[in-house]
Amino acid sequence: MSSPVIRLGLRDWDHLVPLVSGLVEIPGFTVRIEARDVTPDVLAEPVLDGGETSFSRYVQARAAGDDRLVGLPAFVMRGFRxxxxxxxxxxxxxxxxxxxxxxxxxxxxxxxxxxxxxxxxxxxxxxxxxxxxxxxxxxxxxxxxxxxxxxxxxxxxxxxxxxxxxxxxxxxxxxxxxxxxxxxxxxxxxxxxxxxxxxxxxxxxxxxxxxxGFVPGIHLVTLKREVVEAHPALPAALLTGLEESKRRWLDRRRLLADTTPWLLHELTESARLFGDDWMPYGTKCNAEMTRAFCEELYAQGVWPEPIDPDVVFPDPALAAVPAL
Structure with a gap:
């Protein structure tokens, strides 16, 4: 029996290359990634099973009780502001x-x-x-x-x-x-x-x-609720695959560091400051960042009521990525 095909819309982040190219596989699933120039509206595209989503819009939806998207604590876009x-x-x-x-x-x-x-x-x-x-x-x-x-x-x-x-x-x-x-x-x-x-x-x-202790999260990966209900093992499997893709990408960049004049310097300095991973995946290691973001949405008037950060990633299976 062939594996279920999961279609994701994501921008062409470097750390996704091993997953896109097939070097990383998701056991039990065939993941197809469509490269997008802009962040897709996952719910508006019937052909997508998931994809890259604004952290702000996702958190606001969850605060409103809208659970049509299941967020993975995998922030494919992070960055200081x-x-x-x-x-x-x-x-x-x-x-x-x-x-x-x-x-x-x-x-x-x-x-x-x-x-x-x-x-x-x-x-x-x-x-x-x-x-x-x-x-x-x-x-x-x-x-x-x-x-x-x-x-x-x-x-x-x-x-x-x-x-x-x-x-x-x-x-x-x-x-x-x-x-x-x-x-x-x-x-x-x-x-x-x-x-x-x-x-x-x-x-x-x-x-x-x-x-x-964190680099702000901007965009995360989401899956449609009906897809998760049809394939309960998918969120944890995809989170693990995204982690492996990121790790493989970093290993290759450290070897092939001549893509920019000073990339090697950046990689070594980053490792000394942030440790082995400046963009960790998993609910637990992103808990403080998630809490701070929920507080800002309310404090700035983007959302009218305080947001319980526990509603953002309620699945305990996503608390941490298994050791690879």
Whole structure:
């Protein structure tokens, strides 16, 4: 009898390559991964059994009692957010605290990454309600993204007019800063009009790690409820396969480190700071990060009530990944 075919929609993260290429197999299942340019809406695509999902949107759904998606504590996208604040090259702003009362654009209000970035402002004592927030695409012409969510926006948050973009508004001086999980291509040139707010965001991120013990989770892998009910062994098996793929990828990168000029340095420095795994999978090792994120969604008004972090990953079988 052939194995059930499980179709997942995921962006082409490097650590998924061993799974995509077949070097890693999921016992009892045939996993097919469709590479996506943007994060898919898993529930809206009948051909998908699961895929990459916004942590924010998933947590809000679970808080509302919507369990149509079963989240795996496998955060395929993680990252510090200090680097995500951009200003003009000639801006006098140099610290998070200086953003008090500023005009700030961002790529989406309920987004996971932007929620984590706003948490940095709260941590620096900045009143989020005193910020004049504007929501819009990073660059002109970007479409296909829900930037607002299902709940009413706060009074101090507005949506840009069609045709406007964050980079254009920042360049014109109508914004003081912008928040974006992805950088505009211009930033990678020698003549960029923009720079990171923090002169040494890496030092700030290291301090954040030392204070919290986690790198913020942005996107996770989810499965449709009906798929899990039909194949109860799938969540744990897939979590294990994702872990093996990540481990194989890291081993290969440490061997084939000449893909960027200083990748070897980054790998060795990361290992010394974070240990063997800076992006661990499993409910238990992500419990503190999950709790902190639930608190931020409520504190920032993204969600109207406190969220019990236990509703996010209720399956005890996903508490930890078995040793490989």
């Amino acid at each position: 200090h680097r995500c604040v951009l200003v003009r090259e000639d801006s006098p702003l140099r610290s998070i605290g200086q953003l008090a009362g500023a005009r700030i654009g961002l790529t989406g209000w309920p987004d996971s990454g932007n929620t984590w970035t706003r948490a940095l402002l709260r941590g620096a004592g900045v009143d989020l309600a005193a910020i004049r927030w504007r929501i819009g695409p990073l660059t002109a012409g970007e479409t296909g993204k829900d930037r607002v969510g299902d709940r009413p926006l706060p009074a101090h948050v507005s949506v840009m007019a069609e045709g406007e973009s964050l980079v254009d508004e920042l360049a014109a001086g109508r914004l003081d800063a912008l928040l974006s999980p992805f950088m505009p291509q211009e930033l990678f040139t020698r003549t960029s009009r923009f720079r990171h707010l923090l002169d040494d965001h890496r030092a700030e991120e290291r301090a954040y790690w030392e204070a919290t």
